[in-house]
Amino acid sequence: xxxxxxxxxxxxxxxxxxxxxxxxxxxxxxxxxxxxxxxxxxxxxxxxxxxxxxxxxxxxxxxxxxxxxxxxxxxxxxxxxxxxxxxxxxxxxxxxxxxxxxxxxxxxxxxxxxxxxxxxxxxxxxxxxxxxxxxxxxxxxxxxxxxxxxxxxxxxxxxxxxxxxxxxxxxxxxxxxxxxxxxxxxxxxxxxxxxxxxxxxxxxxxxxxxxxxxxxxx
Numbered sequence: 211x212x213x214x215x216x217x218x219x220x221x222x223x224x225x226x227x228x229x230x231x232x233x234x235x236x237x238x239x240x241x242x243x244x245x246x247x248x249x250x251x252x253x254x255x256x257x258x259x260x261x262x263x264x265x266x267x268x269x270x271x272x273x274x275x276x277x278x279x280x281x282x283x284x285x286x287x288x289x290x291x292x293x294x295x296x297x298x299x300x301x302x303x304x305x306x307x308x309x310x311x312x313x314x315x316x317x318x319x320x321x322x323x324x325x326x327x328x329x330x331x332x333x334x335x336x337x338x339x340x341x342x343x344x345x346x347x348x349x350x351x352x353x354x355x356x357x358x359x360x361x362x363x364x365x366x367x368x369x370x371x372x373x374x375x376x377x378x379x380x381x382x383x384x385x386x387x388x389x390x391x392x393x394x395x396x397x398x399x400x401x402x403x404x405x406x407x408x409x410x411x412x413x414x415x416x417x418x419x420x421x422x423x424x425x426x427x428x
Contacts, residue, residue: 225377228341232334232378236385239330242323243392249320250399253284257406264291268417273298286316287407294414302419309411313404320400327396330389338382345375 222229260283267276273295280292290312297305349372 221377222381224374225381226341226345226374228337228378229381232337232381232385235330235334235337236388239327239334239385239389239392242327243388243396246323246396247399250396250403253286253320254399254403254406256283257287257410261410265413265417268295268414271421286313286320286403287410289313289316290407290411291414294411294418298418299422302415305415305418306411309415313407313411317404320403324393324396324400327389327393331386331393334382334385334389335379336382338379338385341378341382342375345378346372349375 222233225232260279264276264279267273267279277292277295280288280295282288283291290309293312294305294309297308300308
């Protein structure tokens with residue numbers, strides 16, 4: 211085990227200075243992926259467990275209790291629904307407009323650091339390629355200089371220099387793939403969450419509007 215770790219560390223060091231920013235990017239991407247997944251999972255789980263009770267309160271016309279209950283949800287779910295309840299008595303379109311405005315504000319918070327993760331997707335492979343290009347330039351410059359001195363590099367020396375240069379590209383691609391998969395997964399989770407929220411907003415608007423019409427039809 212320790213021998214394998216030593217070998218990995220040796221390979222990492224031979225990749226050059228660019229390996230350090232790539233390592234930072236890898237840690238950053240994994241941290242963002244885990245943190246965002248925990249937040250999104252918590253939001254959807256809380257709403258799944260609370261949805262029936264919330265709509266039961268609304269259908270029983272306990273709007274004050276329902277509005278207070280919204281504070282137990284995440285802001286992405288709670289604030290749009292609460293703003294819709296507070297607009298009770300307005301038209302269905304007005305209720306939906308208020309809730310859409312509220313969710314637009316909360317969307318910025320839930321999407322935080324997604325742009326940074328997308329940047330890592332592109333930046334990591336480019337950094338790895340840059341390191342490899344620099345490494346190959348050094349190798350072929352050495353080949354040229356040794357040839358002029360009538361002391362050419364052996365094939366083993368050349369292959370050693372080339373594989374070391376390719377280490378950074380391999381690592382950069384690996385970081386980029388992890389960030390890409392994480393970004394795609396989180397983007398889908400966010401889209402699903404927004405779909406759930408919009409469906410709940412539409413259902414709330416329908417219930418509030420139907421109740422208002424029922425009250426004024428008597």
